[in-house]
Ligand SMILES: Nc1ncnc2c1ncn2[C@@H]1O[C@H](COP(=O)(O)OP(=O)(O)OP(=O)(O)O)[C@@H](O)[C@H]1O
């Protein structure tokens with residue numbers, strides 16, 4: 001606890017406020033331990049990518065931040081997770097609020113089977129406890145769609161079912177629908193793995209635009225993506241964090257042998 | 269293995285009848301590629317067909333085809349049979365106006381009267397009451413089993429519901445007769461307990477399990493990714509169910525309800541036993557009534573084959589058939605309309 005406060009203080013002192021900070025995070029699925037003493041610091045306003053071989057616990061870590069993994073019912077967590085300075089594992093934390101503060105984008109685009117408009121307003125309406133006025137809602141929809149550069153493509157068919165959009169458009173919509181409730185953090189689990197290279201590029205560009213206003217933690221298997229679309233990089237192996245450094249540094253001069261091996265494709 | 273192959277080839281070549289024109293260029297011996305008995309080349313076998321796999325395929329296809337069309341054949345046959353026995357009579361000799369507007373069902377009078385209104389009202393009121401009871405129960409149970417219960421609770425509940433669905437209808441009738449009857453008399457202080465209320469409750473309890481099972485299937489068919497997406501946007505359990513799961517499953521849920529209505533309409537034995545079976549226009553749940561199905565079941569055995577009474581009973585059958593048909597059609601149209609609106 002003491003070390004926590006000092007490190008936070010140090011971070012603020014250097015002007016690098018943390019959006020997400022975990023300390024001694026351990027997680028068990030039943031009796032299987034998936035995370036071991038994970039300490040990460042995600043700097044505000046930056047894109048941090050989370051890399052590592054399959055099964056190393058990237059999704060697990062990501063899903064413990066908005067506590068969506070608790071829907072499984074047999075997950076146990078110890079340690080602390082702070083989102084914008086608040087410990088989200090605190091029993092008094094309201095899960096619905098946490099999930100609006102830390103929006104999540106999934107591997108497969110998963111728009112709800114509603115219209116594009118209703119998808120965009122889903123979280124917004126939950127948050128304000130009912131429908132807003134027509135003009136307010138129109139404004140919200142337009143703003144969110146413009147933010148993800150989708151407005152021109154869909155502005156004439158907002159009542160169309162969202163599941164009929166192309167995968168790229170669906171994934172952008174899934175990002176857009178988080179924005180009206182003003183999250184501070186966006187958690188993305190391989191958001192481009194279902195997309196073709198061109199769509200991947202488009203979504204990456206989008207992330208780069210959103211960075212600054214939002215702090216983004218993105219899991220990726222695509223090294224090229226991690227390299228070109230993130231500021232910092234966290235490498236995980238078997239449930240542990242091995243290395244966390246600026247992306248340029250990690251790809252040019254990795255500090256650990258495992259990191260070097262992984263980046264060169266020697267395992268994973 | 270490869271030695272063998274070479275052997276085969278070399279021994280096969282001289283065995284060719286002399287004088288046969290050399291069909292294949294030399295140097296490319298037509299030997300079997302993997303040893304064993306010599307086989308013809310793949311491209312020469314293009315027209316081969318009859319082997320075990322082919323025969324099984326034909327048998328399976330024929331069986332499946334027969335199974336498939338038998339359903340259609342049976343439905344048609346049933347309809348033709350009922351129509352032959354009753355349709356001509358219904359259209360030419362029977363006074364259909366009287367049939368549908370008079371509550372006087374006196375088939376054994378000297379001048380028999382065939383007014384089915386009381387029977388139709390009986391069936392309608394009992395089914396209606398049954399649905400009022402069954403729909404909330406069934407949907408509630410389906411949502412609980414599908415969305416809330418987990419592990420053992422869930423499995424146990426599912427087995428119990430299926431067990432309930434398999435209870436023979438005469439058992440339900442018996443419950444109506446021997447348990448509900450005195451209970452209603454005592455609770456409401458009424459002279460008889462074999463009433464629309466009794467039959468409606470019994471029928472509702474009967475229809476609820478099957479509706480639950482189908483409704484739960486519909487809920488289960490909603491992809492979990494929808495729930496996860498909504499939960500990750502901060503929706504509560506109930507909001508997820510209300511705003512995501514039920515709308516996605518609504519076609520299946522409507523189908524479940526309509527199936528329950530169909531079940532109520534066609535149910536005979538339990539209704540016969542619990543309704544009082546009295547020809548009567550029910551004006552309150554505490555009146556006895558008589559259902560269409562129960563009338564057919566109880567009277568058909570006593571009529572002379574081909575008599576007027578016999579044919580009127582078949583007319584009732586045609587009416588039931590048509591109503592069920594319309595209900596199904598309605599369900600179909602509703603579902604299609606929903607599909608179109610969603611896309
Ligand atoms: N629901 C679960 N129940 C039990 N064990 C799980 C569950 N989900 C993940 N695990 C285990 O936890 C470990 C980490 O899984 P996780 O999905 O976090 O890996 P990952 O790094 O995201 O892998 P990938 O790159 O394949 O997505 C794995 O060993 C996995 O088998």
Ligand SMILES: [Mg+2]
Nearest residue numbers: 058059060189
């Ligand atoms: Mg994963």
